[in-house]
Amino acid sequence: MGFEYFRPGSVEEAVSLLFEHGPQMNVLAGGTDLLVKIKHKAIHVSKVMDITGIDDLRILNEDNQDLIIGAAITQNEIVRHPIVAQKYTALKEGAGQLGSRQVRNLATVVGNICNASPSAETAPALLVYEAKVTAVSCRDSREIAIKDFFAGPGKNSLAPGELVTKLSLPAEPARSGSAYIKLSPRRAMDTAVVGVAAYVRLDSAGKCTICRIAMGAVAPTPVRAFQAEQAVIGAELTREVLAEAGRIAAEEVRPISDIRASADYRRQMVEVITRRVLETAWRRAEGSNK
Amino acid sequence: MGFSVVGQNLPRLEGKEKVTGQAKYIDDLNFPNMLHGKLLRSPYPHARIVAIDTAAAKALPGVKAIITAEDLPDRRHGPFVQDTPLLARGKVNYVGEPVAAVAAVSLEVAERALSLIKVNYERLSEVLDPLIAMESDAPVVHENLDAYPAVFPVQRHGNICSLITIEDGDIEQGFKTADFVFEDTFTTPMAHQCHLETNGAIAAIDAQGRVTVWASTQSVHLNQIRIAETLDMPMSKVRVIQTRVGGGFGAKVELTVQPYCVALARLSKRPVKIILTREEELVATRPRHSSIVTVKTGVKKDGTLVARQIKLIYDTGAYADDGPGIVGFGSLMANGPYRIPNYKIEGYCVYTNKVATGAYRGFGNPQAAWACESQLDIISRELGIDPLEIRLRNALDPGDKTVGGQNLFSVGIKECLKAIKEGMDWESPKSKNRGRGVACVHHLSGLLASSAYVRINQDGTAHVAVGAADIGQGSDTTMAQIAAEELGLSIEDVAVVSQDTDSTPYNWATTATRLTYMAGNAVRRAAADAKQQLINLAAEVLGLPADKLSARNKVVVSVDEPQKRISYAELGVISHWVKGGQIIGNNSWMFNEQPFSIDVKVTGFPFRVLGAYNYGAHAVEVEVDHETGLVRVVNALTAHDVGKAINPLSVEGQSQGGFTQGVGYALFEDLKVKDGKIISNTLLDYKIPTAVDVPAIKSLIVETNEQTGPFGAKGIGEAPLVPVAPAIANAVYDAIGVRVKDLPLTPERILDALKV
Amino acid sequence: MKQEIRFILNGEHVSLNVDPSRTLLDVLREDLGLTGTKKGCDEGDCGACTVLIAGKPINSCLTPMGKINGQEVLTIEGLGDPEQLHPLQEAFLKVGAVQCGYCTPGMLLSAKAILDINPQPTEAEIRDSIAGNLCRCTGYTKIVEAIKYAANLLEGRS
Known part of the structure; x- marks a missing residue:
């Protein structure tokens, strides 16, 4: 493919390479998106920096009860991690349905969101957990709320010279639950026609205190369904509440027609999948004693 | 009837090389000095080719040969209607149609050369819907349709390539006698074979001008015929060898990249390899209608x-x-x-x-x-x-x-x-x-036709040569089982000759669910012929009438006096060194019902x-x-x-x-x-x-x-x-x-x- | 642009001077003559190029050589040889799980990866573990049977 290959050993080295080479330098983590683009000649790339050799980016643990996911952590590492399985189910379900097993052993969660595909499998989950993205440059470091991270199809909101080093997911208290459902005609190795994640936190009486819903492949970026969430907060689990949330979510989205599905179908599926994923998240919240 | 080899769940003859990664498919072969070929394809569904300028591409270091339609015989080919030029001539008729071919020292150079070929197109209105194409005022895909030779009594006009009718009984009367009549219309999309190995071939020319083509193909024989036809060569100058084939499902019956490899190899005097990319395979090969x-x-x-x-x-x-x-x-x-x-x-x-x-x-x-x-x-x-x-x-x-x-x-x-x-x-x-x-x-x-021959080796084992191209479905094993059963040998005693037009006799192709039935018939009959010759030789040696002998378990034995017997190995030695020469059974077969x-x-x-x-x-x-x-x-x-x-x-x-x-x-x-x-x-x-x-x-x-x-x-x-x-x-x-x-x-x- | 890349390939130390932007697949096939690893799409959609890195299946067509430094790579050539087949290879032959053979090397390595961590997988787990390996010939039924058969062979041997 003929590009210059850099493999920094530290974050400092990585950000100084980014500074030095400017926009010519492309960050490669798993490579499963970047290399396909290069092979398809969708982009021409002269310099690539592989960040998976940086030990600091290989963190995956709980820090002050927040879950920290380093930029070199792969989808399958997420899927197999016991804390993720226990507390961040939607993320496990999103990561577990991305590409093939082979791709999941290469692709990273951070890479998935930096690539900013509207259908990114892990994005809805990170949106409902209100993850924070840490971006580091030569000069400083900042945190970006995940909802502000996506800027358009294939576009993120990083400034030139910035490198995402990690994601932080807030600690999950008891009586909370989450889920992600991906809809695709093929049951493996497919792109989401619609993907929806939901997060629900309940009070002791079983009323919803926090509800977050996020969707993929229905707008130029992965998006929250803020209005649908409002219909759920304060409510108890009923068929009507779920149906109403689905209906509102379907009104909030701006899907397109493409090779995979029509806009109409996507909109209908947002309604169905939102209802289903919300119910699953709710049941999990009821059953959780974390 | 009890069988000893037929009906057995025998593992594939070539199985071990496949599970160990040793099987050689076309892209696993390379030759010294080999060039890599690429095809320039039409970006338009219908356009007149005004001019093609290859000068800049030819000047690129590492480019060894470029061909366009001008460099090829002016003829069209096709299994039923001869309507297809190897490279677009005068106009292009679909997006992806080959317009030029390049051979260069590397794929990268070949790709760069493609980008330097300038084709000046004049767009024509296209017809994409078959129902519109059937209307009288539709754009015409082939203006000279009537001039194309066909191998059958074709009925055609306008954009109708062929019309077939079959009628029996009395349809009007039939509908009258019905209690109910149903009418429905159904549609299907184009579907791709998606054989996991993409199409590919390598061609090399020897000092005598004879071409050898290695190809991922469902028929070395059809490849040989078509290469000869399209490039104006006698079949005696074309040899086609089959590599292991990573699936075909119909896609590898007719020519794919073989003639371009040959034309480029003739021009460059170096071996040329072309392997299609997955994208080329999906957008520019021949899917289902x-x-x-x-x-x-x-x-x-x-x-x-x-x-x-x-x-x-x-x-x-x-x-x-x-x-x-x-x-x-x-x-x-x-x-x-x-x-x-x-x-x-x-x-x-x-x-x-x-x-x-x-x-x-x-x-x-x-x-x-x-x-x-x-x-x-x-x-x-x-x-x-x-x-x-x-x-x-x-x-x-x-x-x-x-x-x-x-x-x-x-x-x-x-x-x-x-x-x-x-x-x-x-x-x-x-x-x-x-x-x-x-x-x-x-x-x-x-x-169509199939043929086979079976030769009995000096040690009593057998070689089966049949033009049955195994493309993964297991026909080599099936052919060996049929030959072994007929000859009274075990499967280990039978070798199936690899597909090579120099050594395997004609078989139309691996297609039409025909190998077990057609090639199998030829193999069985050729084996029976060889067996009869074994029996006849044994009759002479043993001094017994042939019709009193039977052949099985590698021995020809007297029906009446089982102690009178002679092994295939002994007969093999006699035939090779003493009498008659090697025993070769053969058969050519066609189905002959009306x-x-x-x-x-x-x-x-x-x-x-x-x-x-x-x-x-x-x-x-x-x-x-x-x-x-x-x-x-x-x-x-x-x-x-x-x-x-x-x-x-x-x-x-x-x-x-x-x-x-x-x-x-x-x-x-x-x-x-x-x-x-x-x-x-x-x-x-x-x-x-x-x-x-x-x-x-x-x-x-x-x-x-x-x-x-x-x-x-x-x-x-x-x-x-x-x-x-x-x-x-x-x-x-x-x-x-x-x-x-x-x-x-x-x-x-x-x-x-x-x-x- | 070339760099020295050292890694362990099928149990042996290898040191290569290669362009690190080239894929592992191309280097295996073109430089090392290990053509058992197949190229079916060259973009991560078919699994024919599957090899194991540190025991995990990956698409070698999406793996630049720069990532291979210090890694342990297993290709089909390292799984077993004709005289000493791996139980998975034996099982694939016996059960009839091999047709054209083009997906077979990648399929075998995905199967090895699952059996290494889950010696008695369920039918669903087996199917899930090979869902990244397309096969157009077999319909997967006999491949799944072969992996079950190999699991039993391996258990019997250990």
């Missing part, structure tokens, strides 16, 4: 079929390729394995400015079966007859005549239906959103001989999500009448593999075209089933002992794909009560149908 099929069926109250009229319109794209054959074959198969006394079938093969389509497992039958097997389900529901029962009532019996009037010997369709009825527990209760569907198939094993009886009206039919019919029935159970429209196949059962299973393991493998391709065809395979360009250009967008998209498939074998087949065998290859899509659609109807008449059964289509 899309179709529009209208079926009108007259039926009695009790479900008896009395009349049928079918109009098939298959979109062949820019060139005929196998189109007339496919439409002819689809027309012949369209009635299915049923008795229908009055019928009229019209098959239209229509040109459009899309990629040329061609042979893919089923050869026109899947489109016809989709329509007719779906409609039979509609009829059965309407009449209140069980869909499996209505099939049993109309199914053919041995001694019946099929469409056209050919006599049928072995007919196992009823046994297949009964086997799946029992195996699926057809009438048992179903859970919510689940449904069961059934569909049947008949298909030919046969067409395809049509005298009272059948047939026009424009592309084949002179047919073959033996094989039969099958599938039952599936699906689960439908009525809110998303997603369909999951949860239970699958296939039953096929193969005459005799030479290797049951291989028959099951073909059944399960064909079924799974059918699941893809039913649920998501769709080569989508936008503005004349195929946009499903990756295996992510052209989806084929993964291991989680299909259940464990249970495959039953029905044996009916076909009297014209080797050891009673017919064939299996194509049939298992054919009934899958209608079986699934019928099961979807059973589950949620909606009928979708267009493939694939996308979730969206199912939901739309639910809304109506």
Whole structure:
């Protein structure tokens, strides 16, 4: 493919390479998106920096009860991690349905969101957990709320010279639950026609205190369904509440027609999948004693 | 009859090299000094070529040869209609049509050279829809249609590449006697073979000017003929060798990249390799025809079929390729394995400015079966007859005549239906959103010629040479089993000669479900010839009459005095050193039943001989999500009448593999075209089933002992794909009560149908 | 642009001077003559190029050589040889799980990866573990049977 290959050993080295080479330098983590683009000649790339050799980016643990996911952590590492399985189910379900097993052993969660595909499998989950993205440059470091991270199809909101080093997911208290459902005609190795994640936190009486819903492949970026969430907060689990949330979510989205599905179908599926994923998240919240 | 080798589940002869990674496919071969070739392809569906400027590309260091149509003989080729130039001449007719070919020292240089070739096009209005193409004022794809030679009595005009009609009985009277008449139209999309190994070839020229081509191919013999024809070479100067083939399913029968390799190698005087990329494979090779099929069926109250009229319109794209054959074959198969006394079938093969389509497992039958097997389900529901029962009532019996009037010997369709009825527990209760569907198939094993020879080595072992190209289906093992059985040898004693036009005798191709039946017949007969020669030699040596000797277990032995015997090894030595020379048995074989009886009206039919019919029935159970429209196949059962299973393991493998391709065809395979360009250009967008998209498939074998087949065998290859899509659609109807008449059964289509 | 890349390939130390932007697949096939690893799509959609890195299946067509430094790579050539087949290879032959053979090397390595961590997988787990390996010939039924058969062979031997 003929590009210059850099493999920094530290974050400092990585950000100084980014500074030095400017926009010519492309960050490669798993490579499963970047290399396909290069092979398809969708982009021409002269310099690539592989960040998976940086030990600091290989963190995956709980820090002050927040879950920290380093930029070199792969989808399958997420899927197999016991804390993720226990507390961040939607993320496990999103990561577990991305590409093939082979791709999941290469692709990273951070890479998935930096690539900013509207259908990114892990994005809805990170949106409902209100993850924070840490971006580091030569000069400083900042945190970006995940909802502000996506800027358009294939576009993120990083400034030139910035490198995402990690994601932080807030600690999950008891009586909370989450889920992600991906809809695709093929049951493996497919792109989401619609993907929806939901997060629900309940009070002791079983009323919803926090509800977050996020969707993929229905707008130029992965998006929250803020209005649908409002219909759920304060409510108890009923068929009507779920149906109403689905209906509102379907009104909030701006899907397109493409090779995979029509806009109409996507909109209908947002309604169905939102209802289903919300119910699953709710049941999990009821059953959780974390 | 007891067999010792036939009927055994023997592992593949070449299995070890495949599981250890040692098998050599085309891209695993390299030669010193070898160049890499690439094709420049048309970006437009229809355009006049004003000028091609290759000067800048030729000047690029590392470029060793560039060819355009100007550098090739001015002739068109094609298996049925000679309409296809190797490189576009005067105009391009589809997006992806080869316009120029380059050979360079590396792929990168070759690709850069392509970008330096300047082609000046003048856009022409294109026709992309076959129905529009059939109108008199449509843009014309081939202005000189009448000038193209055809190998059969072709009927054509405008954009109609060929029209086939088959008519028997009295169709008007038939419809009059019917209690009900049904008419429905069904459609199918283009579907790609998706063999996992893309097409490729290498050509090299020796000092005598003789060309050797290594190719991933389904027929070294067809390749040899076509290369000779298209490049004006005598066949004696063309040698084609088959490498291991990573699947073909019809896509590797006719030429793909071979002639470009040869032309570039002749020009550069260096070996040239071309391997297609997956994208080229998907956008510019020959997928299955899309179709529009209208079926009108007259039926009695009790479900008896009395009349049928079918109009098939298959979109062949820019060139005929196998189109007339496919439409002819689809027309012949369209009635299915049923008795229908009055019928009229019209098959239209229509040109459009899309990629040329061609042979893919089923050869026109899947489109016809989709329509007719779906409609039979509609009829059965309407009449209140069980869909499996209505099939049993109309199914053919041995001694019946099929469409056209050919006599049928072995007919196992009823046994297949009964086997799946029992195996699926057809009438048992179903859970919510689940449904069961059934569909049947008949298909030919046969067409054209096959030949083989068997030589007995000095040590009594044997070499079998037959032009049967194993493309993964296991024919080498099957041929060895047939030869070993006939000769009285064990499988280890038989070598199957690798495909090479210098050493394997002519066989048309690995296609038409024909190897076990056609090549198998040639092998069995050649082996029998060799065995008779062994016996005759033994008779001389032992001083006994030949008819008192039998040959088995590597020994020729006296029937009456078993102590009088002589081993094959001894006979081998005698024949090589003392008397007669090496024993070589041979046979050339064609099916010789008349395809049509005298009272059948047939026009424009592309084949002179047919073959033996094989039969099958599938039952599936699906689960439908009525809110998303997603369909999951949860239970699958296939039953096929193969005459005799030479290797049951291989028959099951073909059944399960064909079924799974059918699941893809039913649920998501769709080569989508936008503005004349195929946009499903990756295996992510052209989806084929993964291991989680299909259940464990249970495959039953029905044996009916076909009297014209080797050891009673017919064939299996194509049939298992054919009934899958209608079986699934019928099961979807059973589950949620909606009928979708267009493939694939996308979730969206199912939901739309639910809304109506 | 070339760099020295050291890694362990099929149990042996290898040191190569290669362009690190080239894929592992191309280097295996073109430089090392290990053509058992197949190229079916060259973009991560078919699984024919599957090899194991540190025991995990990956697409070698999407893996630049720069990532291979210090890694342990297993290709089909390291799984077993004709005289000493791996139980999975034996099982694939016996059960009839091999047709054209093009998906077979990648399929075998995906199967090895699952059996290494889950010696007695369920049918669903087996199907899930090979869902990234397309096969167009077999319909997967016999491949799944072969992996079950191999699991039993391996258990019997250990």
